[in-house]
């Protein structure tokens with residue numbers, strides 16, 4: 001059964017309908033990347049899942065329970081929505097973990113045990129008694145995720161989890177997300193960093209102007225956008241004479257040792273024949289990455 005089922009949710013602010021009947025499902029052990037340009041409706045959708053914004057229409061089921069009518073639905077939810085801003089800056093890392101977990105209904109004794117286990121797991125044991133205001137941004141982000149998973153939720157919502165992190169913290173957070181996914185947690189991730197989505201996501205939804213314009217498995221999406229462009233690389237420099245003969249006969253660009261062309265495998269075999277007896281080092285079919293696919297689907301880059 002899906003951990004999260006969002007069915008036709010919508011939201012209007014004054015006369016502006018910012019989410020227009022959005023539906024998607026997220027299964028256990030799946031990272032679902034929710035992508036879209038600024039103002040597309042991502043945060044509004046995520047906040048409707050958490051109950052922070054009440055939808056005008058539609059339903060949200062978490063672990064089969066309707067968030068509108070069953071207060072237990074939110075028990076299976078952990079979320080980090082405002083980056084490190086949801087922490088108490090004048091409490092220590094340990095105190096934050098204990099406070100939020102007790103707030104979720106865990107006994108004090110158990111919350112203290114879990115806090116130490118999570119500090120260990122998230123590489124923060126040596127910061128146990130440090131005030132949050134003195135932690136680096138990456139440590140604060142890891143602590144926020146630790147707090148979100150302290151009560152073992154089945155669903156984790158992460159809004160821009162790697163934004164503004166340095167390289168090492170970025171790697172740590174990505175690894176933590178992969179571990180949680182492998183343990184069966186369903187993760188919904190919003191990010192403007194499409195390389196992070198490309199690395200992590202199992203499924204991808206692209207929202208634009210309040211509508212989901214594409215939803216697909218990540219690998220299937222990349223496969224769908226596979227092109228008829230190839231590169232042939234030779235072991236030696238291509239002479240001017242050979243380059244001229246290629247560009248006259250084929251729709252190709254020749255540079256040093258490589259030839260880039262479109263036209264699919266029919267042209268590929270003609271070109272290989274044409275190149276005889278030159279030695280071929282490599283033939284590669286070009287794939288679009290998520291950034292290029294996003295651009296094709298929405299007509300603009302993610303940050304504009």
Ligand SMILES: Nc1ncnc2c1ncn2[C@@H]1O[C@H](COP(=O)(O)OP(=O)(O)OP(=O)(O)O)[C@@H](O)[C@H]1O
Nearest residue numbers: 013014016018036037038039040041042043044045
């Ligand atoms: N409380 C509000 N009142 C009025 N309009 C709002 C409110 N919250 C969001 N909006 C508008 O709704 C639209 C969608 O905003 P939302 O924050 O959901 O987009 P987003 O996809 O998360 O964008 P970003 O990537 O910039 O965070 C925007 O036009 C925004 O100005």
